[in-house]
Amino acid sequence: MKHAHNTTRARAIDPLPGFRFALVSTLLWVGLIVALPLTALVMRPWQEGIGAMTAALQDSRMFAALRVSFVSAFLAALIDVPLGVILAWTLVRARLPGRRVADALIDLPFAIPTAVTGITLATLYGPQGWLGAPLARLGISIAYTATGIVVALMFVGLPFIVRSVEPVLRDLPPDLEEAAGLLGARPWQIVTRVVLPALLPATVTGFGLAFARGIGEYGSVIFIAGNQPFRSEIAPLLIVVRLQEFDYPGATSIAFVLLVVSSLCLAGVAWLRRRVARGLITGAAA
Amino acid sequence: MTAPVLNKKNLNISRWVLIITTYIIVGIMLVLPPVLVIIEALRDGPYAAFASMTDPDALAAIRLTLVMTVASVAINSTFGVLAAWLIAKYRFPMRGILLMLIELPISISPVVAGLVWLLLFGTQGWWGEALNRMNIHIAFAPAGILLATLFVTFPYVTRTLLPLMEQQGRDAEDAAMLLGASFWQILWHVTLPEARWALLSGVLLTTARAMGEFGAVSVVSGHIPGLTETMPLHIETLYNGYQSVAAFSMATLLAIMAMATVSLRSVFESRAHNVATGEHDA
Amino acid sequence: MPLHSPITVSRRVLLGGTLACAGLAAFGHQRRARAASGLLNVSYDPTRELYHEINPAFSEDRGRVQGHDAIIVRTSNGGSGAQARSVLEGAPADVVTLGLARDIDMLAQHGLLAADWQKRLPHNSTPFTSTIVFLVRKGNPKAILNWPDLVRPGIQVVTPNPKTSGGARWNYLAAWGWALRQPGGNETAARLYLKALFSHVPVLDAGARGATNSFVQRGMGDVLIAWENEALLAAKDLGPDNFDVVVPKLTILAEPPVALVDRNIHIHGTEAAAQAYLNFLYSRQAQKIGASHYFRPVDPTVAVENTERFPAVATFDISSLGGWKSVQKTHFAAGGIFDQIYSADN
DSSP states (O other): OOOHHHHHHHSSOOOOTTTHHHHEEEHHHHIIIHHHHHHHHHGGGGOOHHHHHHHTTTTHHHHHHHHHHHHHHHHHHHHHHHHHHHHHHHHHHHHOTTTTHHHHHHHHHHOOOHHHHHHHHHHHHHSSSHHHHHHHHOOOOOOTSSHHHHHHHHHHHHHHHHHHHHHHHHHSSSHHHHHHHTTTOHHHHHIIIHHHHHHHHHHHHHHHHHHHHHHHOHHHTTTSSSSOOOTTTTTHHHHHHHHHTTOOHHHHHHHHHHHHHHHHHHHHHHHHHHHHHHHHHHHHHH | HHHHHHHHHHHHHHHHHHHHHHHHHHIIIHHHHHHHHHHHTTTTHHHHHHGGSSSHHHHHHHHHHHHHHHHHHHHHHHHHHHHHHHHOOOOOOOOHHHHHHHHGGSSOOHHHHHHHHHHHTTTTTHHHHHHHHOOOOTSSSSHHHHHHHHHHTTTTHHHHHHHHHHHHHHHHHHHHHTTTHHHIIIIIIHHHHHHHHHHHHHHHHHHHHHHHOOOOOOOOHHHOOTTOOOOOHHHHHHHHTTTTHHHHHHHHHHHHHHHHHHHHHHHHHHHHHHHHHHHHOO | OOOHHHHHHHHHHHHHHHHHHHHHHHHHHHHHHHHHHEEEEEEGGGHHHHHHHHHHHHHHHHTTTTTTOOOOOEEEEEOOOHHHHHHHTOOOOOOOOSSHHHHHHHHHTSSOOTGGGGGGHHHHHHSSSEEEEEEEEETOTTTOOSSGGGGGTTTEEOOOOOTHHHHHHHHHHHHHHHHTTSOOOOOHHHHHHHHHHTTTTTOOOSSHHHHHHHTTOOOOOSSSEEEEEHHHHHHHHOOOOOOOEEEESSEEEOOOOOOEOOHHHHHOHHHHHHHHHHHHSHHHHHHHHHHHTOEEEEEHEEEEEETGGGGOOOOEEEEGGGGGHHHHIIITTTTHHHHHTTTOOO
């Protein structure tokens, strides 16, 4: 309603001052910092002829690297969902000792530079690390395998899930859970029928953010991944390798594919979230 | 009568299971890494850790990080506010595309965020050679680091402001306009006071991200100690130079700076939340 | 209150844009101030400690003995290929001291320095040489003595990625040259050996130092193939109780060269200082510093003084494999033998 009203108003000259100034400065800002460099990125692969681009796009190693990046980012975001939801729930609902500290720590992966994350995780999970050594005795190796990539991406992605879910959970009245309990619902039912559906849209958003972040992640991964072509080489690393080989069409082609696919993923998640949100509303009305 | 009691008990058990799981997740995923960093930093005692900070290259890295952070926060906040205002208060053609462009950097790999600037300003790129001849250096100079930082921290202010500004609508602005207020007066006295906590939160998010950026900056920096090394890059250099105490000391300092920024943010956010709910109650 | 006229608004925007550009330019112009007082040496990975000591020694020598203004030399370190690329892209190097001649050749191809750069300084422009050896855990528990031991079942080998690291290319070529020189050795056999070798490599770090860190600090693998200087540094200085150096029966003579970046020194006006810096690398003082960091000195007297620091080795050199130009093309270019080793069917 309001939307339509605004649209018609924009057709005429909007009387609210500042439109032109805000538009021009935003266009300048977006143009210089985002559109211009991305134009260079989109145009560069073709600069050495269409052959270089098509050759780069047929490289099986690129597909392997993209697969490693996407699969690891997907798995990491997926595993982060239950962990993040549990964390958010206890932070909001349970009055735990150390809750404030835990709350601050949630943002740690976002605040720590990715190279430090990489060095630290590689040290922790390395064959002699605090976690790596006991795991090695169990025959599990994490550092320098594809699992290492997932571990690093889980760390990086966790805050996105928690911070997306937390505000929604805070707005969800706890009485609802208690009422369901008094009505005889089993805890599992309370969780699956009452809490989770309400959290679903926020969870999908968090998942999408963690996933998108994971696809492009570089610094924290290269220290803990084995970096082997076809097995544990992520797409951003392959871009760097191609650059080192002075293969600009190759590097920019991968960057281009990465850009297109991760934008599509983000758009997909936004669409999914809208659908889920709408489904929830109609479900509640029914 | 028995059933609810049983449920209550079940509820308690699962509650404790959840709480213990939380402690385990937080412990392994979030406590161990910083503890390791701090222990490594203090391996030769606190004096060695502090002494490593007084190295001229370390000081230069800290200074460069602070300058880059302040500059990129100032630029991105100013333009971010204007963009959020534009998108929230007006309807115009291509608005969706503009919004998409603003959000795009979030989904772009840091490596790509650095690479794009080389494509423009590297000597193999579009303008690098010409600018070089005019003795203007952008790639492998602080200007390139600034551009890379601007790119990766681009969307945060707009993103945090936008939902709030859209929720506000523009009735207050329209009223101010009818009273004859100018653009700056409306923005400064009507829109921003309402949105100040969200703005602060976006600014702090930008700050934290700007301080810690590694991938994008590493592509355009050239890693020249004392000149183009920011704190994250200097940490890598120190670590590769077998100076792990110095590396982890600087990592600790950077993590403390970033954590302080982010914690401030959650303080402001809860305040913003209280303000919002307070209004609902009233 | 009148609305803002569009003209003042766009003027303000224009002003802002100009200011932004001026700001960028001001940042950019810092370079000139640096050029007057300093040199930048863009170097490869394992020279961090070496130049950390040589640079101040040079500054002092130039100030005290030769009576010039004090000059600060900064060194940037990284994988040799990566460093060469950043110089090509505009990093303001006055001199490059890289892991292999091919990376400097590439800069010459793009016109940054003269094509005959390698003839401008003694010993093929190589003030220090090195070789490729093995670093193993203390006491050599897996009894690794020579190249064939690396491909025994259960052995994990750490070596960096030849695509990004200069040291890794020397490692690869040492293995290749050894395999060629075995009885009945030919290209097919060498290919098979390298394929087997890389199937024992669990991690490909981007640079030599990254690989050393994986092996030394994180306990990865049974053997590290490394620069001799890197291996001796780790064995003698980092953990005398943790590591041993093993010299294979036959290995490669590694020659990491140095050169002036002609184009940059003309822009910076640092021709004399940069030339003096490279000459200083051949001085007795610098050669001694090099030897103390386990780089083999080319100065014969310093070499004799330090014989006990360096194990005796049997080596072949890069020209016996056809020189860097052909080696780069057959082995490391896109689709070359290294790519074939790591092909999709693996």
